[in-house]
Structures are given as C-alpha cells and as structure tokens.
Amino acid sequence: MFTTTGSRGMYKAPLSKSLLLVPTALTVLLMLLQPQYQSLFEYNLQAVREDHQIWRLVYGRLIWLDLKDTFCSGLLIYNFRVLERRFGSRKFASFLLGTWIVCAAMDLLLAETLHFLFELQVEMLPAGLLGPVFALFVPFFCSIPRVPVTQLLGQISITNKSLVYIMGLQLLTSSYFMWVVALSGLLSGVLYRSNLLWMQRLLLVPAWLSRVGSLLLEPLLSGSEPTQEAPMGMGATLDIQRQQRMDMLDQQMLLSQLAQVRRNAQPPQAGLLNWNRFFPTLRQRGRNAAPAPAAAAPQARRPGPSPPPENTPVTEEQVARLMEMGFSRVDAQEALRASNNDINMATNFLLQH
Template sequence: MQTSGFTNAPVSQLLVFWVVVASVLASVTDTKYYFYLQIVPQISQWGQFWRLLVWQTCYTNSTEVLFAAMTFYHLRVIERLWGSRKFASFLLLALPFSLLLPPFLLAILRPLTFGRLNYLPAGPTPLIFAILAQYQAAIPSMYTYRIGTASPTPDPPQIPSATITLSSKSTNYFLPLQLALSQFPSAILPAAVGWLIGNAYRSEILPGTSWRVPGWLVGQGSRRDARRVEALRRRMEETEEAIATGVESPRARRP
C-alpha cells in the first residue's frame, strides 16, 4: 500500500510548496507577465534573455497550479523508489535542458509554422513530464480494465463494441495531460521536450547521469550511510524492473 503524505519524499514536498507559493507570490505582486516567453518580440527584438531562465518559475493561473501540485504529489513515488538524493540529482541535471531546449526548438518552429508557434506558457511543465517518463517506465500497473460503449450482450452480436483499455496508472496521466493541453498548442512543446529528457536520462544518453548531489543537501547522513542507501536503492530498483519486465537483471542474480 502506498504511504500517504510526503513520508520519505522531502524533495517532492518542496516541489509542491514551490509551485503553490511561487504562483501565489506572482499573483499578489502582479508580476505574472514576467514569466511567459515569446520569441518575438521579447527575445529577438527586446533582448530579454533573462526570460530563458525564469519561464519555469511559476504557473500563471490557478487551474494549472492545482494540476501541477497534484501531479507532483502523485509522482512522489519516484522519489521513494530512487531515494531523495538521486531524485534531486535528476531534477538538477534535467533543469538546464528543460530551460533551454524548448525556447531553442520554438525559435526553429516559429518560421516553419508562419508565426503560429511563438509562445511558451510559464511553469515547470518540462520537469513534470520528465518525472512522468520515469513513472511510466519504472512503476508497473497493478491491474487493467476496459471501458466499452456496448452492453455485455450486444444485439446484434456481430457488431464490435468500441472499447478502451486502461490501467491502474491511467488516472495519474490525466492531470499532466491537462497541463499539456491547457494552452494548446503552445504547451505541447515543453511537455514533449520534458518527456524526451526523462527518457534520455533513463537511457543514460544525458551526460552526468551518474552524478549525485551531496548527501547533506537532502538530509542524508555520513558518506558510508549514503553508500549503503544507494546500494539498497539499486537492488530495489532492479527488483522493481524485473517485476515490471519479467526479466531478471544479471546484477540481481549475484549472491
């Protein structure tokens, strides 16, 4: 059974706190207009390159704040699986890519779409989808179910019914999907980039995937304790992967 609250998930707790408080402060101080990004005129004409660093600071409407906070809360299971140290390292490694890749791609896509794509909505949507990619790959489904439009005994029986197969994880995808579609089509690009960053990290394509933040930064004890926790985490991760794929890892076979 999944533990409720933020037990063993201090980084996720900080993310939820940051999403809510930063958005409230931007609203109270009337500074929301500082956090979205446009290639034209903000970057190309006005030279506001500082927006490349701040556009993920907060969301600018309450609906997105709610969806983002709930998504970070649901995805805290990744921090519990990995440990806070690896989870924080992953976020810090993914952050520069998630900040700079969407504006770079937007600058390329803008002339190709005749100026239709020129805007990046504010908020850490790329980071959310980078974590969501880990959730999709690492957490197995507990069960599946089907939703159909026909009765169990259709009449006539030869007409196929329209059904959709869902899993126990499906509901956790609805909230981030709302974020990706909230400001369509502009929000699709940061969501897609975040998903690619998450999969690149998992495939060890991103440089520095073995790097870890200092243990004291996430409240861990001595270096020896940190090594023990890291070894235990790796064994648990291999076991989870074996359960999800049905294939035992060669390292997991070692006595």
C-alpha cells in the same frame, strides 16, 4: 485505488513536498497579492531572442501563472513522489535539475524549428515547472509496473497509472502552446534517462549539497510514516473497499511477523526478507477456510524447524517487472510468493523495506 506504492502522504518524499508547497505558495501570492509583477515571470521567448533577456529562461520556468496549470501539476507531482522513494531524493533532484536545464535548450530549438518549417511564430510559452513535470512521465512509464485495477464497460482496462495519464492529458490541453512544452519535457526525459553525453554524471547534484539539504530541509519537509488505514473514498465500490482493506490487513500481518522475528534475534535468511516465515495472506486463508490467527499462534511457537514454504508458482513476467525496478531476482520471487503473486503488494513490501 490508483496509488502505486500503497503508502500515503509524502512519506520519504521531502523534495516532492517542497515542489508542492513552495512554487504553489509563490503562485498564489503573485496572482492574488502582487499581480503587477506577473510580467517579470512570463516565459517570453521573443524577449529572450531579440532583447537577450536570458534571465527569463530561469524566472519564466519557476512559477506557474495559471491556476489550472498549478492544480494539474500539483496532482502530478504528488503522484510522482513514488519516483523519489524509488530513486532517492538526490537522484530525483538530479533528474529534475538535468531535465530543467535541457528543457530550456529544447524550448528554443523547437520554437526555431517550428518557425523555419511551418512559419509558426512561438513568442510565449506557459510558465512554471512544466518541463520537468512532463519529463517525469518517462521514468514513470518505464520504471513503475502497470497493475490492472478494474474494467470499464467490460473492455477498457483501468490500471494504477490511468489517473496520472489522464491528469497529464488535462494539463496538455490547458493552453495553446502547451504541447511544445510537453514535447520538450518528454524529449528531455528520454535524453537524460538514456544518459546521452553523460548527462546523468554531468548534471548530478553535488553530494555536499545533498547532505546540506538533508540536514536543513528534510526535518521540516519529510512526511510521517503512515500508520493507520486511510478512509475509503466516497465513490469507491464495495469490492474495491474490501480489496483495499484486505491488502492493508495483509500488510499489517506481515509487518507484525517481521517485528517478532527481529525481537527473537534470529539470524537473517537469504534475500531481502524471510517471507516464508510469515502467515499466508488473508485471501488464501479465506479460500482454504483455515483457523483464525489466534488459534494458529500457539502452533507458530512450537520448537523445531519452520514448515516448508508453499510451492506457489511465480510468473516470469512479474519477476521481470520487479527486477526492472532494481530488485534482485531472489527478493522479487520471495515477495511474490509471500503476496500470493499480487505484484502490487509485492512492490509495496520491497519499496518500504
């Protein structure tokens, strides 16, 4: 219901999977088996300033020391995997590395500012990968389109991004000084995204390191491509279940037609996919009371040119949203026409193909 891309699991998101497994496993191991070493991983700013323990800027920002922070951060990283599919693993890793470095300077700067203006002494901050997690809200807000899902009490609009913001709010209220880390992460995300002082170029993961990680880690951490429809949630209503099932059937029909076009070895058409050769969507079939696909199959095999596409109107606002994600105008228009102006389905097709 709240997914942004439609594909489930960790498909094409090996870095997100590693961020879920490795720090979480180290957190559980440290808290349950070796609790006497927790003090080494505390994010103690006072020790950094007075005792010059610079290493705490690294150790204190690697492992979570609170199970609530671990759970909320894990859910957010799982939802932010769409950004890795959108940008690629190397660019996604560069964003995490850049914001992780900038957050260290931001934490110290904010702590000194609070002490100078309000005489508020910030001695210790929550530990873990919290700064980059909050920084990921910036590209998530700017790059992922907002698609309404349902209405709550007839007035409050629930979108595909509502659950992510609720989890961020829960993480923000988990400890007293979490708002300092959140502000530091958000500022770091804005600075990196705006490419201030050429951060995106200076803090870019080297190509050789990206290739080594792809060769060594991707076969172990890459998720399999989803092939079957996941079971519906227990709390989903009948309308939402029907909506999800129809979306999945639409997608399977379009993919089967794409495979048939490739098998026939026909010359490629303009744009990303030749959406006009596909069957109409299931919603349009239901409204027009068209015959079943089995009856329409012989007609699709008749020789001669394909029938002209329907002049489905496409709103410029939806086209602009898809273009902001990096797709061309032609591909965005074709995807919207093929999906009957369903921007969620159009985003699925463009991201997966």
